[in-house]
Amino acid sequence: MTTTFVSYQQISRDLATSLERVSKKPDVARETEYYNSKIGDIKSVDDFMADTRLYNYALKAHGLEDMSYAKAFIRKVLTEGIDDDDAFANQLSDTRYKELATSFNFKAFDTAATSFDRAQTEVVDKYMRQTLEEDAGNENTGVRLALYFDRTASTITTAMDILADDALAQVVRTALQLPAEVASSNIDKQAAYLDRVLDIEDFQDPEKVGKFLERFTAMWEIENPSDNYDPLAVFSSSSGYGISPDLLLSLNSLKLGGS
Structure with missing residues (x-):
């Protein structure tokens, strides 16, 4: 494959x-x-x-x-x-x-x-892109994640933008080889860590995004060999690509509360 x-x-x-x-x-x-x-x-x-x-x-x-x-x-x-x-x-x-x-x-x-x-x-253009990504995900979830990250990377301005989106967070955790347990840790500590190890401004540069996705796809392939993964696992718990209901409420409380 x-x-x-x-x-x-x-x-x-x-x-x-x-x-x-x-x-x-x-x-x-x-x-x-x-x-x-x-x-x-x-x-x-x-x-x-x-x-x-x-x-x-x-x-x-x-x-x-x-x-x-x-x-x-x-x-x-x-x-x-x-x-x-x-x-x-x-x-x-x-x-x-x-x-x-x-x-x-x-x-x-x-x-x-x-x-x-x-x-x-x-x-209509958005619908075509969305369908393309979903079709790719039917074959390989990692490809869907990479396409989604590529499309949305320019909207990332803070570490919290990454953590607020299940798919973006999955890409970053995979690329950085972080254990899955990290996702359940304190969200402020997660954000602080990402600020230390990433230059968020790099996601405004298509060439740097491309390099980041090279690393992600390589790490994804190691962790999820192409003939052994669940194509829907990353997305089944969230509304489309982004935020699960619980995380949405959590992050929204942070945003509205100013904390």
């Missing part, structure tokens, strides 16, 4: 071709055609929530597919928008909710919210 590093390189080296291949899958093409045909008719949060097929497409595009059942939660995110500092999405440590509210900013733009590229082509 192809190694984690080689599989990751095959996908990321020509990402446009990889994404095009995903877009031509019958189920993806069908759902995208539906989304494109309907999104312009959505004029309110109520419209958005009422079309289950479109709603599910949009949530998957933002990595929130596993939160589709939490409609009251998602409604609050969309209803309050992003412009006010105390808007619900701005109070959540998980930035995916703010990204969703940005894509569908009914609070600011009312009936025109879905007329912008961010609600149309950008959501």
Whole structure:
């Protein structure tokens, strides 16, 4: 079986071709055609929530597919928008909710919210990337993790950003060869340790991210030989790629409390 590093390189080296291949899958093409045909008719949060097929497409595009059942939660995110500092999405440590509210900013733009590229082509682009990563994960979870880290690395500005996301934390712990038990230790001590051993600013440099992922994929392959791992283990306990509910509440309390 192809190694984690080689599989990751095959996908990321020509990402446009990889994404095009995903877009031509019958189920993806069908759902995208539906989304494109309907999104312009959505004029309110109520419209958005009422079309289950479109709603599910949009949530998957933002990595929130596993939160589709939490409609009251998602409604609050969309209803309050992003412009006010105390808007619900701005109070959540998980930035995916703010990204969703940005894509569908009914609070600011009312009936025109879905007329912008961010609600149309950008959501479709996000859906394709999300699907690509999920497909890769069906073969090798390490590849999915690497693709996700590569996509989101530029958003990392603090050690807490890493710890707030199960997948990012998994990549870093693997690359640094930290034991799994570290994940259950005091979160402030974890952050302090990462600040000591990492230069967080390196994640703004694509070349340095690439080097980091070379190390990660090598370590992943050692710990998880390509023919012996559970493709869903890392993601099954969290909402999409990011934060498990318990960790979300913990980190959000830290953020809101200023401690």
